[in-house]
Amino acid sequence: MVSGLVPVMLPITAQPAGHAAVGFVVASFFVGQLTAPYNGAVADRLGKQRVMFLAAFPVMAVCAVVLGVSDSVYIWILAALLAGAAAGTAQTLGSVFIVEGHPKEQWNTLLGWFRLTFGLGQVVGLAIGGLFASSNLRLGWIIAALIMMLGVFLGRIGLPHLQTAPGHSATADSTVDVTSKQHKTLKIRIQGFLTVLKSRFGFLLVCWFLSSISVLMFLNAMPLVMSDAFEIGSSLSASVYLVGALAGAVAYPAVGDLSRRVGAGRVALFGFLLSFAALTCMAIAFFAHPSWGVAVGLVGMFCVAFSYPYQYIGANLLAATLASGSEGGAMGMFNASAASGAVIGALAPVGLASAFGYGSYLPLAAGIGLLGIVVGIPVLLGKHHRGPWKTTA
Numbered sequence: 001m002v003s004g005l006v007p008v009m010l011p012i013t014a015q016p017a018g019h020a021a022v023g024f025v026v027a028s029f030f031v032g033q034l035t036a037p038y039n040g041a042v043a044d045r046l047g048k049q050r051v052m053f054l055a056a057f058p059v060m061a062v063c064a065v066v067l068g069v070s071d072s073v074y075i076w077i078l079a080a081l082l083a084g085a086a087a088g089t090a091q092t093l094g095s096v097f098i099v100e101g102h103p104k105e106q107w108n109t110l111l112g113w114f115r116l117t118f119g120l121g122q123v124v125g126l127a128i129g130g131l132f133a134s135s136n137l138r139l140g141w142i143i144a145a146l147i148m149m150l151g152v153f154l155g156r157i158g159l160p161h162l163q164t165a166p167g168h169s170a171t172a173d174s175t176v177d178v179t180s181k182q183h184k185t186l187k188i189r190i191q192g193f194l195t196v197l198k199s200r201f202g203f204l205l206v207c208w209f210l211s212s213i214s215v216l217m218f219l220n221a222m223p224l225v226m227s228d229a230f231e232i233g234s235s236l237s238a239s240v241y242l243v244g245a246l247a248g249a250v251a252y253p254a255v256g257d258l259s260r261r262v263g264a265g266r267v268a269l270f271g272f273l274l275s276f277a278a279l280t281c282m283a284i285a286f287f288a289h290p291s292w293g294v295a296v297g298l299v300g301m302f303c304v305a306f307s308y309p310y311q312y313i314g315a316n317l318l319a320a321t322l323a324s325g326s327e328g329g330a331m332g333m334f335n336a337s338a339a340s341g342a343v344i345g346a347l348a349p350v351g352l353a354s355a356f357g358y359g360s361y362l363p364l365a366a367g368i369g370l371l372g373i374v375v376g377i378p379v380l381l382g383k384h385h386r387g388p389w390k391t392t393a
Helices: 005-017 019-033 036-046 049-069 073-099 104-132 137-154 172-181 186-198 200-219 222-230 234-262 264-288 293-322 327-347 350-356 358-380
Strands: none
Touching: 005 019, 005 049, 005 073, 005 104, 005 137, 005 222, 005 234, 019 073, 019 327, 019 350, 036 049, 036 073, 036 327, 049 073, 049 137, 073 104, 073 293, 073 327, 104 137, 104 234, 104 293, 200 222, 200 264, 200 293, 200 327, 200 358, 222 234, 222 264, 222 293, 222 358, 234 264, 234 293, 264 293, 264 358, 293 327, 293 358, 350 358
């Protein structure tokens, strides 16, 4: 759903309603993902991690069917919003089962394999998009829904039973406790948020936020950008992106091991630099219109897809290392920073698309990606980032 169907099928579904509709429908999905910190924290407090994780899959499946059969922009927005909330919950709690259910020295290995399955799911989503984006979107969404329903059954196998967060019980009393804690004053919330931003974890979140704007601005309108900038059809775009995503998915376990050896921050930095270089080359080709522009577009799209495992594994492990407090809340903040970036990436350039076409996303995405790298370098290259697996004599 997140990295396979949304980049290909969601913008094409909304395209007949105009540029603004594409922006709002795609943004709605990631607005839904912004509930990830709340969902992760509540699941921790109530000890309902398994229930909330498994419930996410039928919600996504129903929303996929609705996206396929409806012709209303408002229903698309609502379905995308609910699907995003479910997807954010699944992503967050998937990471929580690793960082709360296993020793720290196993995180890099387990997260690598976990992201491998996520990457393979992305490949399936891109394959569905490649097959149906240009022919039968409705059938594509329905097939995707049937596949996502399998998550309810497969997700139960070997799923850890996590404890309720300290100081809370999974009884009705804890619901009252959770509700009361949500009514903190605005001043306290702002102070807490500013404290996080001033920390190393906060700098990482800002870096991840900017990098997410850069990458997801391109990816979540990918078939439209490639068509406008390089006259590449949606099926070919999805197919090439599928190859890059598959190469990246296979690399996930190796990237986890690489993070252990050279440091998670350096691995993330490599991914950010590769993505920035690819977007920059594509932007130059868009402006120059060389005869080999199509080749640049296809290679650049492959590199952006291939770079993502390095970005995600490195940044995710770094977030788990630097964050303090509830792992569920920390992983939720990490996913929410990406979702926030995706919302801005979907809405902010709508005017550009109307005035200059979707190809104009490329230079803007490259510039924001560079800003993210500049902000993140002090944290990404810090010596303290060898990760939770590092031991001392």
